[in-house]
Amino acid sequence: MSPTARPLRLATTDAGFEQRFAERLHWSAETDAGVEQAVEKIIADVRARGDAAVLEYTNRFDKLGATSMGALELGQGQLKAAFDGLPAAQRDALEAAARRIRSYHEAQKKAGGESWSYRDEDGTLLGQKVTPLDRVGTYVPGGKAAYPSSLLMNVIPAHVAGVSEIIMVVPHPGAQNALLLAAGYVGGVHRAFTIGGAQAVAALAYGTATVPRVDKITGPGNAYVASAKRRVFGQVGIDMIAGPSEILVLADGTTPPDWVAMDLFSQAEHDELAQSILLCPDAAYIDRVQAEIDRLLPELPRKDIIAKSMNGRGALIHTRTMEEACAISNRIAPEHLEIASRKPEYWEPLLKHAGAIFLGAFTSESLGDYCAGPNHVLPTSSTARFSSPLGVYDFQKRSSLIEVSEAGAQKLGAIAAELAYGEGLQAHARAAEMRMKKR
Template sequence: MPVFLDTREPDFEIDFARLLGAKREDSPDVDDTVAAIIADVRARGDAAVLDLTRRFDRLDLTADRLAFTPAEIAEECARVPAAERAALETAAERIRAYHVRQMPENARWTDPDGATLGWRWTPVAAAGLYVPGGLASYPSSVLMNAIPAKVAGVERLCIAVPTPDGVVNPLVLLAARIAGVDEIYRMGGAQAIAALAYGTETVAPVDKITGPGNAFVAAAKRRVFGKVGIDMIAGPSEILVIADGDNDPEFIALDLLSQAEHDESAQAILLTPDADFGRAVAAEVERLLQVLERRAIAAASWRDFGAIVVTRDLAEAAALSDRVAPEHLELCVADPEALAARIRHAGAIFLGQWTPEAIGDYVGGPNHVLPTARSARFSSGLSVLDFLKRTTLAQMSPAALRAIGPAAEVLARSESLQAHGLSVTARLRKLNG
């Protein structure tokens, strides 16, 4: 039974704090195993990757078969029915159109002191995208990771995807081809992350690794962070819906369950000022949990982490939402813009009753890789900025150095960094003498 809370109840704060603090993830500690795998790949390269692929994926490869050939990719892609192909192309086009707008501007200006300042953005040269194998192998995630990289200008984009027993999802390969991925390797787990980060005889190293994965992949990403860049370590998915009474309870129940069906650790929360509506949604959820294909997963998530909270009004709902800082936030209210203006912490906001969160998972345009576990307080979803870096630029004219150099000399002296100061002093001496 999900928690049915009311902010007017005396114990509300205790219950809500429990909901916020619920430990939803209990990752096994695989760090030692992962460290050994990484060391093995660094030491033995391809041979280690092939051994581990034999062991974990029951697949006997040789180094020249690590990468899919263009012919193999074409063959798999040909299996994809026309409807799926068209849907992937629609999604790709919309995701691309959104992310193109994220491209940041370079800047350059000269200030009143005569200093020319600015910055310049350049793409990461090579990026690797991890794609889980098996059931969690989502073609939509390929698009969401690969398209921002290509829009940013990444020249070499590789995918690592495990193919247990040799099985691959053709939609993953088609999504990769549509997104413009350059290389696709049959490898998974910590060994794939190690190969991407350090390189092997066959796999050239990359500069940045993104994409979801299991506990081994997550631990490996943490370990190679610094050697390469990584995206966030994603936790289980979450949705928070704020809805007034003027909604179809079935819509809202389905939106809640579309997170709950992801994972037993997912979390779905409804905040509503209308207690009757809250009860109607609860009833719809129970009805749907009898019939959904993934009802076992969804029911566990709803039972353990779901909640319906009756609030005094929408303003109170917005304030509670900010304490959750949800990954996905739906605002199913008459004036969603006004309510959005009250929200500060959320990965993505879906406005109005015609914007189910699932639209954002596939075809809305914004990225579906979003901050989980309250990290929307300090981080953002994936974007082109994850595949770009900024170089700052500064050029002093002689006049500028005369104007601001003396302040640098004073501060260098105060920090006991004599050579710093002298590098300015020597130049000022020449300029002034």
């Protein structure tokens, strides 16, 4: 018997709307105590024993019989062989996606990723020096599913930023995926290891005899990977701790309802905890979308996952107006936000918080996932209120530049000394005063 998907039906005019809406949005990011304990032990062990611990855990969890770390490194020849062995259509698609992703991130770098400086009226130079990270590690999931597109989205911005060395780690099952290895070749991975889990994160964070220590770790993973990234943050940078995937569709009733139904499915098929929400002021249109959900669901291979996601976390919400729909969207701050409207440019200025905004009926979220160009690594769980998509800026750091002229030292020294004495820091004050001309 085919599963059914019945997202929660709400209307903003309902008496209990606020409570039911809040309950549907709620997702607990609390981690399992057993996971935390296991990760703590693995990280400590890898930090203490290095390669030996990484090899032991990799053999245990991936059921391998590797006798050395050398057996777990994937050479450039293997990545290229995977690429050469793909069907021509897949090779062309990988290269086209990579070109578009690179082009977008090169534009992003030009827009805000360059060093700058200026001199004030005293001849003092002030500015900012932008430099890339030296070495980055990218974690690529390889268990339930492998995502070559995520590999491109993590690696290409690092290349554009100027990162010197990019290390890929992937669990053993993912290392058997030719499309994923080919993406590593096209994206320009420098070294690749078939290790995963918390042990891979620990190896990247602290370094071993074989795995180089990195400056930052990016890429999604399971609960063990997320916990490990959280624990090593501070020793290295991390991109984010991602929650389940989300899509919010703002519809004015002009987009074919089957398109909207399939867009809702596109996130629901990721995971039972993924969230798909429709906001629309047209109740009859919402009925049509539900009818398409019923019609289309049986056709999909991942229908069981979709049904669980839609039934557990999905919602079809009837709003008073599109303006109200935009206001609710800002409260949700979704990962993916589609404006399914004939005039998306009318509504876009009202929207403040979203990981990525997809404008117009022809802009399916899936194009953003694979090949439009902007990064698909996006903030989830309402964190778009204060965070941004992965980008070139995540692989750069900024140093302030200050060169004070003799004339500038006279004016700035007096200000600094006054404040320093007020804070009780006499050495600060005197260091400034020594550079001032005696009066």
